[in-house]
Amino acid sequence: MDVPFLLSEAQMRRIEPYFPLSHGIPRVDDRRIVSGIVYVIKHGLMWRDAPKGYGPHKTIYNRFIRWSKMGVFNRIFAELAGEAGEPDAIMIDATHLKAHRTAASLFKRGALPRRIGRTKGGLNSKLHAVCDGLGRPIILLLTEGQMSDHKGASMLLPNLPQAKVLIGDRGYDSDRFRNALTERGIVPCIPPVRHRKVPLPYDRQLYRKRHKIENVFARIKDWRRVATRYDRCAHTFMSAICIAATVCYWL
Incomplete structure (x- = not known):
């Protein structure tokens, strides 16, 4: 063959x-x-x-x-990622995925959701991800491109594993998110935004490991149908993302 x-x-x-x-x-x-x-x-x-x-x-x-x-491909990713057990540290971030004209041309029609939004960069989707301390994705969420990191984090919050610490950039610095993490026993390692009157301390040495989740996005975007969205329906595009993440990290 x-x-x-x-x-x-x-x-x-x-x-x-x-x-x-x-x-x-x-x-x-x-x-x-x-x-x-x-x-x-x-x-x-x-x-x-x-x-x-x-x-x-x-x-x-x-x-x-x-x-x-x-939902077969989504289930495969979730089950294989779950076999790794509870991580000590997790990282959270999001990235934009450009929607090709074939995907965006009919984004307002049909009953199935498309998860395509309009931003300054045009029509795109947004991939929110959580990875473990080894830089392996464990939770993925697809939303419209204009959705804020805070709202995406709040949607991911109920599914977060019981880790000891969460690493995120200053885009996730909010009292609400920090308090929600603390209530779950997770220590936030998030640099404070510049306009905070009283800057909050964080572990700078630990924060250096945040590049691992950036590597996750870079590796998944090496897959052409993920880097540029050709699929109109959200469920097919999400399946493509799960296939890429599964093959790259869990097989």
Whole structure:
């Protein structure tokens, strides 16, 4: 089988338990189809341009869309990330993802949410992430591009693991967020904003590790269909992000 990329048998054994059961006619080889999905997302190809070795491009596309609606790829990421256990330290940050014209052209139509917003940089989405002390993503959230870091953090707050410390940049410096972390027993390591009358202390040595979450965004954005959003629906784009994060960090 002439294909440029193929998931290993060990990698397939880790993700197969989360695949939906096949009803009726047996599915086309899961390893070949899922590898084709990964290849298309990483290189930003049109589905019809997928190498022939992966099989019919319609099969690859239909499998991706169907499993995205079922939340299969999101569940795989969440389950594999959860196997790492409770981290001692976590980091939080957000980044913008540019929406291609094919994704943004119909952003106001349809019943399904698109998570595309308008900012000074144009139409884009925003990816909020939490990673552990080793720089591995454990929580991902997709919102409209204009959503503030504070609001994204408040949405992530209920799902934060019980870590000892949270590292974030000064964009997350607010009394409300700090108090919410303290109530959960998490020490905030966040530099104060410049207009604070009484600057709050923070561990400068520990704060230097914040670059690890920036590395997470850089590595995920190496995947072309993540760096530039081609998908109109939020669930398919979020699936692409989860696939990239899973392959890069958890397989």
